[in-house]
Amino acid sequence: MTTKRTPSAAHLQQALREKTREVDVLHRISESISNQLDLEAVLKHIVEVVVEVTKADACLLYLLSDRQDELILRASKNPHPKLIGRITIGLGEGITGWVAQERTRVVIPSNASDDPRFKFFHNLPEDRHQAFVSVPIMAKKEVVGVINVQHKRPKRYRPDEIALLSTIANQVGGAIENARLYDQMKRKALQVETLSQVSETVASNRLIEDVLQLLVTMTAQMMSSKICSIMLLDEATGELRIEATQSLSEQYRRKPNLKVGQSISGRAVKDRRPI
Known part of the structure; x- marks a missing residue:
């Protein structure tokens, strides 16, 4: 005799599957961050994982420029691979720029191009996507970038999906901070080596x-x-x-x-x- 599965049991099993998937995703990203010193490779892997787990049609990751006055496209899955490093968005410009400026996420389940904050960019045909999630990337309480997930069809994003994207954004922020510390260490090592060579040369x-x-x-x-x-x-x-x-x-x-x-x-x- 079989026992009919109750809705609550099915709900618990679904929640368990989602939590297991979330742990797996975060583990994969953590491994990538730990094993890679090259930030570009880490960002590329992250957008690939995000597209895979969210079934998104596109994922774009922007980082703040050194001048901290604009966002630069640094990683992308599906569209725009040749435009990485060439697309820039000013702070407060479009939804992405607004998210960076206001330090808060935006979730749009449909008709993203109708949002008053939306701005059309010639090289970024984002108006072709109905659903849109944009999450700020933070490091030490400062905005360092934005990650966008887009779907061509309307999609009502679940709270766990949004929470997962926010967690991934936090991991990206940590990876960026680690990369900066690594670059600082390399520069200091180069400075010490250079000063040593200068002293030897002068003498x-x-x-x-x-x-x-x-x-x-x-x-x-x-x-x-x-x-x-x-x-x-x-x-x-x-x-x-x-x-x-x-x-x-x-x-x-x-x-x-x-x-x-x-x-x-x-x-x-x-x-x-x-x-």
């Missing part, structure tokens, strides 16, 4: 021209600078001339001397302070 018996050239090369590398130059003052003429530079441009190397007080370099010499 060596090399020609002054070789020493200066090595200094600009190492300084440019340490600061990720496109151009680094050392200019020396000719006291007889009161002019600054380029003595060493890592620029390969002959036009730059042949730049005319600068008068003290002329341009930023000349002002720094005249005022005897950094600018």
Whole structure:
């Protein structure tokens, strides 16, 4: 004799399946974050997992720019793979920009393009999607990005789905913070190594021209600078001339001397302070 399953039992089993799926998703993302130092690879894996578990038609992940005035598309699943790194959205611009500015999520089950916050972007045909969830990515209580999930057909998102996306966004925030700390450690290690090389170079018996050239090369590398130059003052003429530079441009190397007080370099010499 079989016992008919009661609705409450079915509900509990469904809840258990959803919780098991949630744990599995978070475990997979945690593994990706732990095993990958490359942030781009982590973000790519995250949007793939989100699309898989939410059955979404698209998932887009934006991160705040270094200037913190716009969002940059850094990972995408399904649409726009060639536009990663090239799409930018200002804070407060469209739904995505609004979410970043207000630090709160937006859930739209249908007719997303009718929302007053919606803005059409030529390269992002988001108006083709009916349902839309946008969640802020936080790190140390600061917004660092936004993750969007989109469906072409209307969809009433369940509370557990929204909660899962929020948890994933928190994990992304943690991954970004870890990546930043890793980059800081690399920069500090490079600074220590560079300073050590500078000390050895200055103490060596090399020609002054070789020493200066090595200094600009190492300084440019340490600061990720496109151009680094050392200019020396000719006291007889009161002019600054380029003595060493890592620029390969002959036009730059042949730049005319600068008068003290002329341009930023000349002002720094005249005022005897950094600018």
